[in-house]
Amino acid sequence: MPEKYTVADVMAAAPRSTNSNSPWGERYGAELRSVVRRYASRAPRTLQRHLGPSELGEACDRQVIGKMAAQKKTNNVTDPWPSIMGTAGHAWMEDAFQWENSQEGVRWLTEVRVTPDPGPDPHPGTADLYDAYTQSLVDWKFLGEASLSKLKAKGPKRVYYVQTLLYALGYINMGLPVQRVVLVAWPRTKSSMDEMYVWEHVPTDEDWQLVQRVLAETRIRQLKANEIIAGRAKLMDFPATPDDDSCHFCPFYRPQSAHDGGYGCPGTLLKKG
Secondary structure (H helix, E strand, O other): OOOOOOHHHHHHHOOOOOOOOOHHHHHHHHHHHHHHHHHHHOOHHHHOOOOOHHHHOOOOHHHHHHHHOOOOOOOOOOOOHHHHHHHHHHHHHHHHHHHHHHHHOOOEEEEEEEOOOOOOOOOOEEEEEEEOOOOEEEEEEEEOHHHHHHHHHHOOOHHHHHHHHHHHHHHHHOOOOOOEEEEEEEEOOOOOOOOOEEEEEOOOHHHHHHHHHHHHHHHHHHHHHHHHHOOOOOHHHOOOOOOHHHHHHOOOEOOOHHHHOOOOEOHHHHHHO
């Protein structure tokens, strides 16, 4: 090992990346990207241990119980960029609608903390927008092309659908009526807003029954998570519900575990087993 290192030695040892007009640019891009990844991994949403309305409607027991029990993450597939863009988009929308209030009078409530299940073990969350004029609960989504197409064709996936209802219940618990839930999808990967999509729904008795089932299921899942925390159970003891979208973003997704038997959930590979 040499006693002194040249600049060339250091640069040659740096991890390489792609998408540049030069080798130096590739390596520098990798360094910049690593800073973004490290910061994203310490964001409050990433570090939170108490699940909120945006996650309670997830169909997979294994995923939700693992999050409740703060189990070790194994997913090296997912990229933080969509989440980063979503965070930035939410902040921009909050500023926009607060500004609108200052111009036209208060109509919009932005980023309000609401609790659908007040009590000894609540699951509060931050609702994006409430429209006092139409008495609507509005939730923003910043979606890629594939996810936006699925929303248009099939409506919101269960976890989104339940999320809007839980936020609505949180506002109702505050004494504000909710006549309609609205999911607004902005085209994250397009160069204009023309492809935004608005899904709206008037909640029914059946919807509120679904909410109560989800909250009851959440209490059971927490008891199971406590078993893991106490060392009486393991994450893989609980059933998984494989789904392409859900698995890709699950912190416990590790396809290799289907072959090597190591820690982590094989996710969608379970369908092929």
